[in-house]
Amino acid sequence: MSATAMIEPSRSEAGYNFAYLDEGTKRMIRRAILKAIAVPGYQVPFASREMPMPYGWGTGGVQVTAAVLGRADVLKVIDQGADDTTNAVSIRRFFARTSGVATTTRTTEATIIQTRHRIPETPLREGQVLVYQVPIPEPLRFLEPRETETRQLHALREYGAMHVKLYEDISRHGHIATTYAYPVEVAGRYVMDPSPTPKFDNPKMDDCPALQLFGAGRERRIYAVPPYTSVRSLDFEDHPFRVQQFDQPCALCGAEGVYLDEMLLDDAGRRMFVCSDTDHCEGRRADGHVGTGDAV
Amino acid sequence: MYVAVKGGEAAIDNAHRLLAETRRGDPAVPELTVAQIREQMTLLVDRVMAEGSLYDPDLAALALKQARGDVVEAVFLVRAFRTTLPRFGASKPVDTGAMAVARRVSATFKDLPGGQVLGPTFDYTHRLIDFALAAAGTVEPAAEAEPRDDAGTCPRVTDLLAQDGLIEPSPPDDGAPVGDLTREPVDYPADRALRLQALARGDEGFVLGLGYSTQRGYGRTHPFVGEVRVGDVAVEFVPEELGFPVPLGRIRLTECQMVNQFTGSGTTPPQFTRGYGLTFGQSERKAMAMALVDRALRAAELGEPVTSPAQDQEFVLAHCDSLQATGFVEHLKLPHYVDFQAELELVRRLRAEFFRDSDSVQEAAE
Numbered sequence: 001m002s003a004t005a006m007i008e009p010s011r012s013e014a015g016y017n018f019a020y021l022d023e024g025t026k027r028m029i030r031r032a033i034l035k036a037i038a039v040p041g042y043q044v045p046f047a048s049r050e051m052p053m054p055y056g057w058g059t060g061g062v063q064v065t066a067a068v069l070g071r072a073d074v075l076k077v078i079d080q081g082a083d084d085t086t087n088a089v090s091i092r093r094f095f096a097r098t099s100g101v102a103t104t105t106r107t108t109e110a111t112i113i114q115t116r117h118r119i120p121e122t123p124l125r126e127g128q129v130l131v132y133q134v135p136i137p138e139p140l141r142f143l144e145p146r147e148t149e150t151r152q153l154h155a156l157r158e159y160g161a162m163h164v165k166l167y168e169d170i171s172r173h174g175h176i177a178t179t180y181a182y183p184v185e186v187a188g189r190y191v192m193d194p195s196p197t198p199k200f201d202n203p204k205m206d207d208c209p210a211l212q213l214f215g216a217g218r219e220r221r222i223y224a225v226p227p228y229t230s231v232r233s234l235d236f237e238d239h240p241f242r243v244q245q246f247d248q249p250c251a252l253c254g255a256e257g258v259y260l261d262e263m264l265l266d267d268a269g270r271r272m273f274v275c276s277d278t279d280h281c282e283g284r285r286a287d288g289h290v291g292t293g294d295a296v
Numbered sequence: 297m298y299v300a301v302k303g304g305e306a307a308i309d310n311a312h313r314l315l316a317e318t319r320r321g322d323p324a325v326p327e328l329t330v331a332q333i334r335e336q337m338t339l340l341v342d343r344v345m346a347e348g349s350l351y352d353p354d355l356a357a358l359a360l361k362q363a364r365g366d367v368v369e370a371v372f373l374v375r376a377f378r379t380t381l382p383r384f385g386a387s388k389p390v391d392t393g394a395m396a397v398a399r400r401v402s403a404t405f406k407d408l409p410g411g412q413v414l415g416p417t418f419d420y421t422h423r424l425i426d427f428a429l430a431a432a433g434t435v436e437p438a439a440e441a442e443p444r445d446d447a448g449t450c451p452r453v454t455d456l457l458a459q460d461g462l463i464e465p466s467p468p469d470d471g472a473p474v475g476d477l478t479r480e481p482v483d484y485p486a487d488r489a490l491r492l493q494a495l496a497r498g499d500e501g502f503v504l505g506l507g508y509s510t511q512r513g514y515g516r517t518h519p520f521v522g523e524v525r526v527g528d529v530a531v532e533f534v535p536e537e538l539g540f541p542v543p544l545g546r547i548r549l550t551e552c553q554m555v556n557q558f559t560g561s562g563t564t565p566p567q568f569t570r571g572y573g574l575t576f577g578q579s580e581r582k583a584m585a586m587a588l589v590d591r592a593l594r595a596a597e598l599g600e601p602v603t604s605p606a607q608d609q610e611f612v613l614a615h616c617d618s619l620q621a622t623g624f625v626e627h628l629k630l631p632h633y634v635d636f637q638a639e640l641e642l643v644r645r646l647r648a649e650f651f652r653d654s655d656s657v658q659e660a661a662e
Contacts, residue, residue, distance in 0.1 A: 052423035080406070090420040097422075136512070145513030145604075173566065177558075264408040267451040269459055 019066040019099040025049055029067035029222070033213060036224035041186030042154075043137050048220040058091060058116055059217030061133035065095065065114045068129060068213070074102045076110035081118035081259065081276035088116070105279050117180075119201040121258050121280040124210035126227065132195040134216035137223060139183045139193040159191050162234065170239055179244070185232045186225055194231075200243045200259045205231040250275045253284035254291040270295045319364045333357035342548075342577025343367060347618060348374030349478065349497045351547050351576050368499075368618045375619060379478075386474075388541055390529040392551045392574075393452050397527040399578075402453050404520050404555060410450030415526060416578075453522040454553045454570060463555060463568040484610055491593050491609060495586045496575060498616030506592075506606040506616075507585030515592045515604035518557035519571065526550045526578045550575050554587035559598055569598060 017023065025047075032046035051059040069075065075095055079088040083105040091114060092103050104110050107122040114131040124130060136142075140150045143161045153159070162183055169177040182199035186192045194202060195214060205212060205225060212225040225231060235241035249256045251272045258280065260273040272295045275281035320327065334341055334357035344356040348371045356374055363369035399415025402408055414420075457463040467488075475490045482490060495503055510517055528548050532541035554571035571591025573583035592606040605611050615621060 054423075057419075082406075085406075086414065086420050090422070094422055141513045142516050261406045264405050264456055267409050267449070267456060267459075269456075 016098055018071070019069045019095065019101075020052075021049065021063065021066045025063075026067045029063055032222045033064065033067065033224065036213070036222050037211070037226050039190075040225055040229050041184075041190030041192040041223060043216075043221040043223045045220055046222050048217045051217065053090070053094070055218035056135060057087060058114070058133035060215030060219075060222070061114050061116070061131050061217075062091060062094070062215075063217060064131045064213050064215035064222060065112060066099075068131075069095065069099055069101060069112060071099075071101060073111045074104050074109055076104050076107065076113045076279075077115075078113065078118060078120070078277075078279075079116040080261070081120070082278040084278060106283075107279050117196050117198075118259070118276060119197060119204045121255075121275075121277040122283075123204075124208055126209040128210040130208075130210050130212045132197075132212065132214045134193070134195045134214045134221070135218075136181075137193055137214065137216040137219050137221040139181075139191050154190060157189070159185075162191060163236075166234060166236070170236075176235070176239065176241075182241075183234050185234060187229050188232075191234070192223060192225075192231075198244060198259060199233065199241075202231070202233045202241070203243065207231075246273060248273055248296060249291060250281060251291045251293055251295075253281045253289045255281065255284055255289070265295050272296065319362070328361055330354060330357045330361060333360055339578060340365075340367070342575075342579050343500060343582070344370045344374055345577055346575040346579055346582060347371040347497055347499065348378065350374050350378040368622050372619055372622075385533060385535075387544065388532045388534060389469075390531060390547075390549070392525065392529060392549065393450070393455065395450065395525055395527040395529050395549070395551075397450050397525050398548075399527070400450060400523060400525040402521070402523040404453060404522050408453065408456070411444055450525070452553060454555070457522070457555065457568065461565070461567060464570060466570070482613060484613075485596075486609060486613060488590070488594070491613060492572065492574070492586075492590060494613045494616055495573075495589055498586075499618035499621065500579070500582045500585070502616050502618070502621070503589055504581060504585040506612060507588035509604065510588050510592045510606045515595065515607040516557075517554075517571065517588065517591045519588055519591065520555045521584065522553040522555040524550065524552045524580050524583065526580070548577050550577065550579050550583040552580070552583040552587040554584070554591055556591045569594070 019026075021029070028047055032044045036042065036044045048060065048063060051062055053059060053062065065075070075092065077083065077088045077092040077095075079085040082088065083092075095101060096103055107113065107120040107124075110128065112129045112131060113120065113124075114133070116133040119130065138147070138150050140153055140159075140162065143165060144150050144153065153161070166176050166178070169175065178199070180198045181193055181196045182202055184192050184194050184202060184205065194205060207228055207230065208225070209227050211227055214221075214223045214225075216222070233241040244259070246256075246260050250258065250260060252274050255275055259276045261276045263272045263274060265271055274291075275284075334353050337357070337360065340360060341353050341356045344359060344367060345351055345353065347367070348356060348359070350356075352374075355377065356370065359370040359373040359377075360367075362373060397410070397413055397415075399417060400410060400413045402412065406412075454463055454466070458465055475487065475493075477486075477490050477493050482494070486494070509515065511519070526548070528546045530546055531544045533544050534541045550573075552571075552573035554573070556569045556571055558566045558568050569591065571587040571589075571594075573586030573588075573590065575582045575586070589606055589612060592604070593609050593612060595602050595607040600607070602608060
């Protein structure tokens with residue numbers, strides 16, 4: 001990042017409350033979070049605030065994190081699985097400046113992990129909170145754009161349209177053609193959007209020891225999956241849910257069964273597949289695991 | 297007492313003098329120079345050039361000064377000037393693949409030939425007012441980048457995807473003349489070139505709102521930003537008497553290649569589709585919104601149901617131009633005395649009939 005890309009304000013952050021939001025706002029958000037935990041998978045409206053980063057950059061996740069962050073917490077922020085992506089760096093700096101809490105890139109050391117589009121490969125444990133940034137909280141939105149309609153569908157537990165959509169995928173493509181933001185049923189009741197994580201990560205949500213909180217700032221919704229809650233990816237008996245599989249291990253650490261990023265090396269079609277979860281990859285390499293380093 | 301409504305001429309002259317004085321503001325504050333606007337309000341200048349369809353930063357800056365900073369009014373001034381310019385030909389297509397990039401980001405690949413180049417962007421700033429800017433000061437010089445091994449090569453992401461057939465090919469140049477919506481009236485259905493022309497000069501706010509609506513389910517297109525690039529390209533022209541291209545200069549452009557939901561059927565293999573956005577200057581918001589709407593407008597071509605405003609080309613093309621829109625909305629300020637008088641007469645007559653009828657009904661009931 002160039003020196004000018006991050007314009008530092010000249011005033012100290014002394015004028016702002018701990019973690020930026022005022023305590024009244026935090027209380028309002030915490031109440032929404034408590035309701036969300038009490039009704040797993042239900043989208044709770046909340047009075048989302050204007051934040052000093054744009055809508056779409058994670059304003060919902062940032063507000064949820066700000067509301068649950070305490071001085072003893074250790075914060076990790078990832079985007080696409082990586083701690084060093086630009087927006088993860090920006091949000092981590094934001095909380096470091098406005099709250100002074102310790103930050104880490106290690107999944108095992110973090111008490112709060114704010115994420116965009118991934119769930120860490122390292123299994124989460126009790127006491128951790130995973131905060132998802134959510135662009136479109138409504139899983140039915142692309143079947144029915146009107147909020148007045150979708151709220152009724154949830155109330156009536158009328159999810160037939162979603163199953164029809166998945167069935168039409170199978171009839172057209174031979175596969176369910178939803179690869180990310182794959183709909184799940186939470187605690188046997190609400191159908192929920194897991195945020196645009198690849199469906200590879202869906203199984204990690206099920207019976208997870210950590211608390212999972214979802215914040216959608218622009219759409220003003222918060223929802224939650226409490227620890228040890230059933231999260232089932234929608235499927236059919238003859239077309240069971242399957243996750244993505246990669247043909248080769250990570251070129252850097254040799255990991256298999258993890259989600260990989262594809263790097264383009266030149267304009268002649270050479271490419272390399274490496275771990276999307278940078279902390280997981282670095283940890284494995286520190287433990288002596290080595291990949292082939294080969295392009296494919 | 298009857299007040300004369302004639303004598304508007306003196307009133308108009310006086311209103312214009314007052315406008316000039318108001319535009320200048322407090323004379324104790326130094327007057328803005330055109331160079332200051334051009335150098336320090338660059339994104340505003342870029343927007344006026346884009347919607348004014350004329351690449352001339354000095355003229356756009358002057359228009360902004362004259363228009364008291366009103367974007368649509370400045371676009372109006374630029375367009376009115378543009379229309380007087382003689383047209384001596386069309387340049388060769390500019391090659392954005394050979395762009396000298398100031399900024400280039402891909403959301404689809406973490407790394408790629410040419411790299412991710414952040415350049416001058418607000419994207420990762422925290423939006424906290426910088427009160428130090430209220431005072432004059434010097435700016436720390438920008439960091440110099442180490443040249444990359446692959447510096448100078450920055451192939452388009454869509455070209456890389458096209459090598460494997462993963463994305464639909466760019467439509468080939470069929471040599472057919474490209475329409476010009478500033479010279480001929482739009483004949484619906486308009487082809488893609490005309491639609492892109494309309495979107496390129498369309499109002500940023502309107503195109504942004506339409507693009508946003510596709511992301512919220514009104515004509516969804518599953519977009520990924522293959523890449524956004526900002527930089528300078530050479531403009532070349534082939535004079536008829538020479539027969540070879542001569543450089544006219546360089547212009548700054550923003551290009552967005554959107555990679556969208558795949559199609560496929562029993563006869564064609566699945567592949568990603570394209571949405572395209574291109575603007576003068578640096579305007580990523582506009583280029584991205586344009587690419588979303590371009591893709592949405594291809595619904596009929598790609599066999600998708602047309603159900604939403606952003607997919608309806610008559611709706612989009614007829615309403616995206618800020619000058620047409622502002623002209624017709626604001627013309628409501630003009631006198632409509634005679635039309636209104638006609639309506640008044642009718643409403644009075646209908647009301648009289650209504651009360652006469654209800655009186656007679658009441659009388660009959662009694």
